[in-house]
Amino acid sequence: MNTNHLVAPSVLAANFGNLSKDIQMVNKSQADWFHVDIMDGRFVPNISFGFPILKVLKEQAQKPLDVHLMIVEPEKYLEQFVEAGASVLTVHYEACTHLHRTIGAIKELGAKAGVALNPHTPVSLLDNIIQDIDLVCLMSVNPGFGGQSFIENTYKKIYEVRALNEQYNTQTLIEIDGGVGLKNVNALLKAGASVLVAGSSVFKSDNPTLTIESLKKSSPNTLMV
Numbered sequence: 199m200n201t202n203h204l205v206a207p208s209v210l211a212a213n214f215g216n217l218s219k220d221i222q223m224v225n226k227s228q229a230d231w232f233h234v235d236i237m238d239g240r241f242v243p244n245i246s247f248g249f250p251i252l253k254v255l256k257e258q259a260q261k262p263l264d265v266h267l268m269i270v271e272p273e274k275y276l277e278q279f280v281e282a283g284a285s286v287l288t289v290h291y292e293a294c295t296h297l298h299r300t301i302g303a304i305k306e307l308g309a310k311a312g313v314a315l316n317p318h319t320p321v322s323l324l325d326n327i328i329q330d331i332d333l334v335c336l337m338s339v340n341p342g343f344g345g346q347s348f349i350e351n352t353y354k355k356i357y358e359v360r361a362l363n364e365q366y367n368t369q370t371l372i373e374i375d376g377g378v379g380l381k382n383v384n385a386l387l388k389a390g391a392s393v394l395v396a397g398s399s400v401f402k403s404d405n406p407t408l409t410i411e412s413l414k415k416s417s418p419n420t421l422m423v
């Protein structure tokens with residue numbers, strides 16, 4: 199159970215025709231981080247954006263950039279992403295042959311290191327790396343697109359990360375990415391989520407600032423309608 203969670207709006211769902219407006223909205227909101235999805239068209243069947251957009255974010259965002267790399271061979275670009283402003287840099291377990299080395303490199307660059315797991319990837323695979331990472335990103339949709347439905351099996355995986363945290367006495371953040379919104383925030387917090395990524399549910403809502411506030415104010419016991 200977690201009552202001190204972070205909210206990270208996903209820029210993927212922002213309006214790129216007027217990105218500054220959405221960045222300012224997040225700056226002024228109760229959000230904690232900007233979640234930034236980098237897709238290469240190889241690890242995932244979609245291409246999002248790259249360094250030019252990160253440059254804008256670095257210049258204008260007043261909150262940490264939580265950069266989620268959905269790319270093959272992420273180790274080739276770690277330095278560039280940290281230079282581009284990433285405070286948290288997350289790589290996919292499935293994309294890293296030498297994950298331990300990659301995590302070490304991220305930390306040496308001064309960023310927090312995260313590992314993302316696709317919906318089918320077992321949490322038990324983190325057994326030998328949990329002590330080295332700052333964040334586990336549980337994909338609650340198949341990565342590649344915003345606006346998909348939340349996969350319910352994610353709850354089980356949250357409990358499994360918590361069990362690993364207890365076993366190793368670690369405080370690895372549990373980030374949930376995909377299909378997160380007001381309808382499942384309470385259940386996610388109750389299960390033990392610590393970082394909530396929200397794209398469509400924030401940017402496609404009538405009042406994004408208020409949606410962020412509601413996500414932030416939620417607690418495991420709040421009743422949402």
Ligand code: DX5
Pocket residue numbers: 208210211233235266339340341342343344345346375376377378395396397398399
């Ligand atoms: C999916 C991305 C997510 C995405 C979430 O591959 O990693 O961060 O932006 O979007 P929503 O919240 O719309 O499911």
Ligand code: ZN
Pocket residue numbers: 208233234235266375395
């Ligand atoms: Zn993401």
